Amino acid sequence: MLRRNVRLRKEYLYRKNLEGNEREIYEKKRKIREALQEGKPIPTELRNEEAKLRQEIDLEDQNTAVPRSHIDDEYANATEKEPKILLTTSRDPSAPLTRFVKVISEIIETARSHDFTDVIFVSENRGKPDGLIISHLPFGPTAYFQLLNVVTRHEIQTKKEMGKMSEQYPHLIFERFTTQMGKRVMNILKHIFPVPKLDAKRIVTFSNESDYISFRNHVYDKGEGGPKSIELKEIGPRFELRHYQVKLGTLEQDEAEVEWVLRPYMNTAKKRKFLGE
Numbered sequence: 619m620l621r622r623n624v625r626l627r628k629e630y631l632y633r634k635n636l637e638g639n640e641r642e643i644y645e646k647k648r649k650i651r652e653a654l655q656e657g658k659p660i661p662t663e664l665r666n667e668e669a670k671l672r673q674e675i676d677l678e679d680q681n682t683a684v685p686r687s688h689i690d691d692e693y694a695n696a697t698e699k700e701p702k703i704l705l706t707t708s709r710d711p712s713a714p715l716t717r718f719v720k721v722i723s724e725i726i727e728t729a730r731s732h733d734f735t736d737v738i739f740v741s742e743n744r745g746k747p748d749g750l751i752i753s754h755l756p757f758g759p760t761a762y763f764q765l766l767n768v769v770t771r772h773e774i775q776t777k778k779e780m781g782k783m784s785e786q787y788p789h790l791i792f793e794r795f796t797t798q799m800g801k802r803v804m805n806i807l808k809h810i811f812p813v814p815k816l817d818a819k820r821i822v823t824f825s826n827e828s829d830y831i832s833f834r835n836h837v838y839d840k841g842e843g844g845p846k847s848i849e850l851k852e853i854g855p856r857f858e859l860r861h862y863q864v865k866l867g868t869l870e871q872d873e874a875e876v877e878w879v880l881r882p883y884m885n886t887a888k889k890r891k892f893l894g895e
Contacts, residue, residue: 646671700813704725705740735754787811
């Protein structure tokens with residue numbers, strides 16, 4: 619199993635390294651398409667490759683006309699089956715973080731062998747959750763978040779209100795994830811949730827405000843103000859996420875390339891947004 623994962627990882631990295639060459643070929647094809655559509659001569663630098671490139675263009679369809687990237691491959695099959703999530707802390711959550719790090723490789727390998735799609739790690743400091751890591755399997759990406767202002771379900775609802783937790787798959791709402799990295803983070807978060815049924819009455823909201831992501835969990839029902847009236851009830855938990863890093867690999871891979879990292883003290887703009895307005 620270990621050798622197989624190493625081989626698959628090497629194949630994945632090989633495909634990733636081909637992207638620059640594929641994009642160059644795509645640009646050449648694009649210039650030829652434009653020249654043919656506009657009735658212009660083929661660019662001089664492409665005339666030696668024209669016949670080969672035109673043959674490739676004739677064989678393309680909507681799935682191959684645009685070059686794919688490693689980001690496309692990461693979630694290419696995500697809609698074919700429901701996500702299967704492994705949620706874990708360290709073996710002894712109150713122990714030093716170094717003890718947690720030692721078991722990460724073992725946890726990832728176990729999750730892969732049982733066909734999990736994602737592993738979510740939760741860390742804590744002095745008994746309070748303070749970190750969340752989402753690692754997509756089998757090859758990444760891995761997103762790192764600071765966890766803030768955690769309020770549990772028991773703190774939101776009174777004992778009288780407490781009932782069985784809804785197990786409906788929720789509808790998802792994402793607000794203000796408009797930048798390229800914002801859309802990247804939205805993609806990572808949304809794929810840890812299964813597709814809900816149309817009549818589901820549970821809503822999970824991720825709302826970005828100044829790069830702090832507020833998580834809220836609600837259920838809704840008909841209100842007393844008429845047939846179009848909706849009553850929204852927060853069932854918890856609630857918390858904020860501060861996104862600070864994305865790696866192009868799984869958590870245990872120290873060699874994985876860092877795609878993006880937050881450097882707040884290097885920003886020269888008065889108020890720069892990483893995820894969106």
